[in-house]
Amino acid sequence: MISRREMLAGFSGLVVGGAANAILLSAKGNASSSAPHFWPPRRLDPLECARVAYQGYWEENGGCGFAVFKGMIGMMGIKYGAPYDTFPLWMMSYAAGGIASWGTVCGALNCAAAAYGLFYGKKQQQPLIDSLFSWYEKEELPQFVPEEPVVTMDLKRTVTKSVLCHASLSCWSYETGHKVSSKECRERCSRVAADVTHRAVEILNAVIRGEPPQVTLSQAQQGCAQCHSSGKEADCSRTKMDCNFCHQGTLSNKSVNHPK
Numbered sequence: 001m002i003s004r005r006e007m008l009a010g011f012s013g014l015v016v017g018g019a020a021n022a023i024l025l026s027a028k029g030n031a032s033s034s035a036p037h038f039w040p041p042r043r044l045d046p047l048e049c050a051r052v053a054y055q056g057y058w059e060e061n062g063g064c065g066f067a068v069f070k071g072m073i074g075m076m077g078i079k080y081g082a083p084y085d086t087f088p089l090w091m092m093s094y095a096a097g098g099i100a101s102w103g104t105v106c107g108a109l110n111c112a113a114a115a116y117g118l119f120y121g122k123k124q125q126q127p128l129i130d131s132l133f134s135w136y137e138k139e140e141l142p143q144f145v146p147e148e149p150v151v152t153m154d155l156k157r158t159v160t161k162s163v164l165c166h167a168s169l170s171c172w173s174y175e176t177g178h179k180v181s182s183k184e185c186r187e188r189c190s191r192v193a194a195d196v197t198h199r200a201v202e203i204l205n206a207v208i209r210g211e212p213p214q215v216t217l218s219q220a221q222q223g224c225a226q227c228h229s230s231g232k233e234a235d236c237s238r239t240k241m242d243c244n245f246c247h248q249g250t251l252s253n254k255s256v257n258h259p260k
């Protein structure tokens, strides 16, 4: 535990520190350094980007998030140069396995959303992210078929059901019998990364053309949100995920009800 005295000392240390002082000042609205600054979005060829993403997945073990970012921003760098070619793409490797194997948000989705964040402010990004995430939840993946697969196999598709890496991946692994640590499973994720890149670029292209993104939230989400959303009678949940996937009672108590 940090004592109140230590906390105060730490805090005042921050205020007098030169660099920290500058950050505090800019957070207060020093317009020149803290004003939102976005890169112009560019149209790309979705299939070309998907192919780059597929290969990116396997490059130095970059994983799904790096793959998607390379497929989108790396590709913009190749086609349009600066500022896109200045981005340190490798930072996106953190997203693999739903962030360092925590199984939270699918890394491919995470990094596509991050790419949108380079071009649009928080309010404008939302419809693009909604469109991508709601598509992913319902889609049978993977669909991308590489010309030169790293692992040659007849890959079974499953509905991902959830934007969570854990659920999406575990359902696929359980249904197909391929271990999560297998090469086959990585092949699946590399193709899913290509699918997400393809879709993310399609959505971006459409928005650049001036078309609003298509969003179809689950029926459960729409129904539950009539009461469980901002300003409604049970404003105690914030998510756009499909509620039924977890709240329907199908996920039984495995501490009690488990195969012996």
Ligand code: HEC
Pocket: 220, 223, 224, 225, 226, 227, 228, 233, 234, 236, 243, 244, 247
């Ligand atoms: C007609 C309004 C309404 C709708 C529609 C609705 N809820 Fe609720 N829900 C409530 C209210 C009111 C509570 C109680 C909140 C409280 O205690 O403060 C509640 C409580 C809950 C709780 C916590 C209590 C418990 O039983 O576990 C969960 C979880 C929940 N709702 C999930 C859902 C889901 C999932 C849906 C859609 C399938 C849904 N709700 C649809 C009004 C609604």
Ligand code: HEC
Pocket: 162, 164, 220, 221, 224, 225, 228, 236, 237, 239, 240, 241, 242, 243, 244, 245, 246, 247
């Ligand atoms: C990925 C799984 C998942 C999804 C999808 C999900 N929830 Fe939950 N939700 C949970 C978990 C886990 C808790 C914590 C439950 C607990 O502690 O008993 C929770 C808690 C809640 C609670 C607080 C009451 C309680 O039972 O603790 C409400 C209300 C709720 N969820 C509503 C919703 C609604 C509405 C949706 C869809 C818009 C939704 N949830 C989607 C997993 C999910």
